Amino acid sequence: MTIAAGAPCMEYERQRGLAEAAKDAGRLAEALTHYSAALQAARVHGDGELVDRALCAEAALSIELGEVEAPVPDLREIVLRNGNAETCALAARAIARAYELKKDYRKSLFYARVARDRAEQAKSGERLAAANNQIGNALLAQCVFEEAAESYRRALRTIPAERTEWRLICTANLGYCELLQGKLRSGLRRIYATLREARRQGLQRVEMIARVDLCYAHLELRRYRDAERYGARGLQLAEEIGEVDLIKNALYLSGQVAVLLDDEARGREIFAELQRRFYPGQPFLADLLVNVDVRPLINLRA
Amino acid sequence: MSVATSPKIRQVQLVGRKIRRLRKERQLTQTELSSRIGIQQSDLSRMEKGEYRVSLDTLFKILAEFDVTIGEFFDDVAKESLSPREVNIAREFKSLHPDAQREVEDFILFKRGNERQDGDA
Numbered sequence: 001m002t003i004a005a006g007a008p009c010m011e012y013e014r015q016r017g018l019a020e021a022a023k024d025a026g027r028l029a030e031a032l033t034h035y036s037a038a039l040q041a042a043r044v045h046g047d048g049e050l051v052d053r054a055l056c057a058e059a060a061l062s063i064e065l066g067e068v069e070a071p072v073p074d075l076r077e078i079v080l081r082n083g084n085a086e087t088c089a090l091a092a093r094a095i096a097r098a099y100e101l102k103k104d105y106r107k108s109l110f111y112a113r114v115a116r117d118r119a120e121q122a123k124s125g126e127r128l129a130a131a132n133n134q135i136g137n138a139l140l141a142q143c144v145f146e147e148a149a150e151s152y153r154r155a156l157r158t159i160p161a162e163r164t165e166w167r168l169i170c171t172a173n174l175g176y177c178e179l180l181q182g183k184l185r186s187g188l189r190r191i192y193a194t195l196r197e198a199r200r201q202g203l204q205r206v207e208m209i210a211r212v213d214l215c216y217a218h219l220e221l222r223r224y225r226d227a228e229r230y231g232a233r234g235l236q237l238a239e240e241i242g243e244v245d246l247i248k249n250a251l252y253l254s255g256q257v258a259v260l261l262d263d264e265a266r267g268r269e270i271f272a273e274l275q276r277r278f279y280p281g282q283p284f285l286a287d288l289l290v291n292v293d294v295r296p297l298i299n300l301r302a
Numbered sequence: 303m304s305v306a307t308s309p310k311i312r313q314v315q316l317v318g319r320k321i322r323r324l325r326k327e328r329q330l331t332q333t334e335l336s337s338r339i340g341i342q343q344s345d346l347s348r349m350e351k352g353e354y355r356v357s358l359d360t361l362f363k364i365l366a367e368f369d370v371t372i373g374e375f376f377d378d379v380a381k382e383s384l385s386p387r388e389v390n391i392a393r394e395f396k397s398l399h400p401d402a403q404r405e406v407e408d409f410i411l412f413k414r415g416n417e418r419q420d421g422d423a
Contacts, residue, residue: 103357106342142345143354180355222393248358260390279362297317299355 011041012050032061049087052078056090068098079114085122089115089131096134109138125158133170140177141302149177168194168206176213176301179220188217208237212246215253216300227257248278249300259290318352324368339363
């Protein structure tokens, strides 16, 4: 027997609450277990809309945990089939995130725009912020800096006040866009504000992003001692957290700083570490990076 | 009226041109190369025009695909652009008082003269 759509499902609500609490506390594996239980409860309850919502929540977290292939077909089906704009926005945004993690930024942008259109239909500020943030990420990775910056500004207008980490990462991304547009002072101000707030709230992942960005900003401003300091701490945090892309970027920037400080031996040592750990098949990497400044070729968010 | 191009953009364009040349030497279309390195054809097109920045991974993937050493790949770029150390020296020079700049120039001439004498000996 199925229950009429919209009827409350206590077990679904209980599991969803437990999942949200675990997710907010950073216990993602535990949160996934509760989202799966919520999905099961929704299926037993027989409310199709609730099933789709539960599936979106479970899939979104699976994607964050690295499962970027398996959830996409079900999510795509929801986008095509479901008439509820907010559920479609959730599904489309999760697909966009999966493609972002796969570094397929074009498809990510397509689904992020679908998510934005559905969020506008649903008049959901939070969903709209998520979609605009996702659009910004896809555009930034594709070097469309002005439009990316505008998407981040739109996202910042509707990110809920209590979502501090999300708001700060969006602010840092906007700051990085501005750095690449040559608006160094403005970009620097935003990233410093992000760093201060991240430290105040103990958000180490945000602090790591801000410090690596500040290293880049100070390099561009030719303040090499400041760049060195931010790069070193950013690298340390990236190693602690284990974010490989950030480790690579921080190593590269730190090596570049050392060379610009006329410490070629130190620069070569850092570039050699970058080569040894991540590009063992590229034996000339350290030599190249000591001699050619490839900064204008590199997008730290790609 | 010509518009001055910043050195940074010029360097990106140089690398873009090098990628285009290597691709054509290997008789690859943009579509073929882009699918091998896992980026979109239009992004590769922008990269060849010097309008596109990539991740460190992608940059080194391209080099691996062409099977050239990084030194060879950047040879043209290195010849036409200053190293970070050289840029620093030029910047320091510009910040000196004109009298001090003349002294540096005299010193360079002196060193060059010495090198010529050593070469003749």
